[in-house]
Amino acid sequence: MPATDELSRVFSALADPTRRDILTRLSHGPISVGELAAPYPISRPAVSQHLGVLESAGLVERTVDAQWRQCSICEEGLDDASAWIAERKAEWNERFDLLEERIREKRRQGEAR
Amino acid sequence: MPATDELSRVFSALADPTRRDILTRLSHGPISVGELAAPYPISRPAVSQHLGVLESAGLVERTVDAQWRQCSICEEGLDDASAWIAERKAEWNERFDLLEERIREKRRQGEAR
DNA sequence: TCCGTATGTAAGGAATTGCTTACACACTAA
DNA sequence: TTAGTGTGTAAGCAATTCCTTACATACGGA
Helix, strand or coil, rough: CCCHHHHHHHHHHHCCCHHHHHHHHHHCEEEEEEHHCCCCCCCCHHHHHHHHHHHHHHCCCEEEEEEEEEEECCCHHHHHHHHHHHHHHHHHHHHHHHHHHHHHHHHHHHHHC | CCCCCCHHHHHHCCCCHHHHHHHHHHHHCCHHHHHHCCCCCHHHHHHHHHHHHHCCCCCHHHHHHCEEEEEEECCHHHHHHHHHHHEEEHHHHHHHHHHHHHHHCCCCCCCHH
């Protein structure tokens, strides 16, 4: 998946446990790349690359502070993904409600016989 | 991304425009693989493989009907992904509310001076 | 039985991903 | 200036993804 469009980039970024964990940890406040990388069994460059993915998906921001980078979440980064899922769920529920309605309808017709 | 865990498989499945489009079209009701594949510029096996990805992510179901497969959505397939995003958004909003609170607090202290 | 239709699976290739190590850069402090 | 710290980038490699074409399978009908 070349992840050319915005939504694909976001979902693709979320499709990795380490990156999801990074987002969860950043929920509690901004931290530096070093602190962020510490608990993971992978190298620091690998974490830096994960941050690059999150950044280009619009989920994370790195602000330069001397030789440190403070990483923080982009509040609105999940909005599109969230909206897409919500739309699908709404349609699906609608559909299943309709289905149930039809089943009820049938049952009523059966009872009427 | 080897996509070993459930959530990764779901997000990974959503990280492709064709697969998202398939899900959207299936929202309007089950259709066969052939109908599903028709509008796309890719081969039918490619669509079949996309369906495999969606299926093993628990988003789509294929039921055998003679030599046809009726594809339909799995209603609860998006629940985990939806919940994960909702949690993050909740934490983020909480955090930003806190931040705003602090800014207001500071402003009040400034005014008091 | 033989053929056409609907679909999945196998094999293979180009592009992408996720990791590594090595290096480069920017800044701080001695 | 020199050394040390924090971080990004480059290069390279194995695994994965997404596509293709070719083939296999299963069913319905003449």
